[in-house]
Amino acid sequence: MLLDPTKTVGELAVAIPNATRVFEKTKIDYCCGGHQLLSDACMKAGVDLQMLEQMLETSIEPAAAATIDFQELTLAELIHYILDKHHVYTKEEMTRLESLGAKVVGAHGANHAELLRMRDLLQQLIAELRGHMFKEEQILFPFIVEFEQSARQNRPAPIAPFGTVNNPIRMMMLEHDNAGEILRELRNLSNDYQTPADACISFQTFYQALEAFEQDLHQHIHLENNILFPKAIALELG
Numbered sequence: 001m002l003l004d005p006t007k008t009v010g011e012l013a014v015a016i017p018n019a020t021r022v023f024e025k026t027k028i029d030y031c032c033g034g035h036q037l038l039s040d041a042c043m044k045a046g047v048d049l050q051m052l053e054q055m056l057e058t059s060i061e062p063a064a065a066a067t068i069d070f071q072e073l074t075l076a077e078l079i080h081y082i083l084d085k086h087h088v089y090t091k092e093e094m095t096r097l098e099s100l101g102a103k104v105v106g107a108h109g110a111n112h113a114e115l116l117r118m119r120d121l122l123q124q125l126i127a128e129l130r131g132h133m134f135k136e137e138q139i140l141f142p143f144i145v146e147f148e149q150s151a152r153q154n155r156p157a158p159i160a161p162f163g164t165v166n167n168p169i170r171m172m173m174l175e176h177d178n179a180g181e182i183l184r185e186l187r188n189l190s191n192d193y194q195t196p197a198d199a200c201i202s203f204q205t206f207y208q209a210l211e212a213f214e215q216d217l218h219q220h221i222h223l224e225n226n227i228l229f230p231k232a233i234a235l236e237l238g
Contacts (some may be wrong), residue, residue: 003053009041010226014071018059020222024215026052031221034182070227075148075235078228079141083233084199086220087133093213094126100206108203112196114189121189122210125182144232151235157216165236169229176221183214 003012013019013030023030026047033041042049070078106121143165146158162168186191193207 003049003056005037005039005042005049007038008034009036009038010222013222014036014226016056017052018067019056020219022052022055024218026055028052029180030179031218031225034222034226046160065165070223075228075231077143078223078231079145082223082228083137083141086216086223087137089216090129090133090213090220093209093216094129096208097209097213098126100202100209104203104206107200108198111198118186118189121182121186125179125186128175128181128182132179134173135168136172140165140172144228144235147232147235150152157236165232169233173225173229176225179217180221183217186210187214 009023009028009030013023013034020030026045028041028045028047029036036044039049041047042052052113070079070081073081101119101122105115109115111120139162143158143160147165149155150157190207190210195204195207195210199207
């Protein structure tokens with residue numbers, strides 16, 4: 001496999017099966033940083049392009065052909081997937097992480113000051129994500145679904161209360177960027193989610209849950225930033 005270093009990370013994340021998993025391992029930002037050229041992203045992450053090519057080749061298994069081709073989904077189907085797969089998970093995990101975080105801070109906060117900062121960052125992230133998903137579910141996603149249906153049925157497009165779909169999308173992407181910054185800070189504070197020697201089971205579980213939450217949110221943002229939003233903008237432009 002020959003990778004084109006002048007392609008963006010987002011383009012490759014969409015085009016290559018399992019690419020997002022490899023990007024996770026190599027710490028290449030493919031969601032909020034999807035606009036970066038691959039060459040720049042590799043340099044930033046300290047990843048050799050040839051090594052990345054080899055990792056991507058070995059990650060493509062026969063089963064990968066059976067995975068969902070998100071580019072082929074209608075916008076309504078993609079939104080349904082995002083809601084069922086990512087919004088449900090995010091809401092459930094946020095509640096779990098709040099409880100786990102409070103327990104771990106209570107037990108270990110005195111000896112691990114980083115946990116106090118992590119708790120504050122997590123609370124900020126959760127508050128922002130709840131508002132963010134509410135706006136998507138109640139305003140942006142229904143509009144995109146209706147717009148697509150009207151286009152398919154040759155009906156006049158619905159009136160956008162926000163002028164153009166690009167306005168709320170721009171706001172959602174800014175909020176994605178902010179979520180990405182918080183995730184990076186959480187990872188730095190936790191030393192890449194490596195628990196200290198005195199960590200109890202709850203401490204270990206908290207870090208494991210945070211890392212899984214990070215990975216799912218990366219996939220979630222990737223589907224919106226790199227597939228759903230560009231398609232919605234293109235549909236409006238005609």
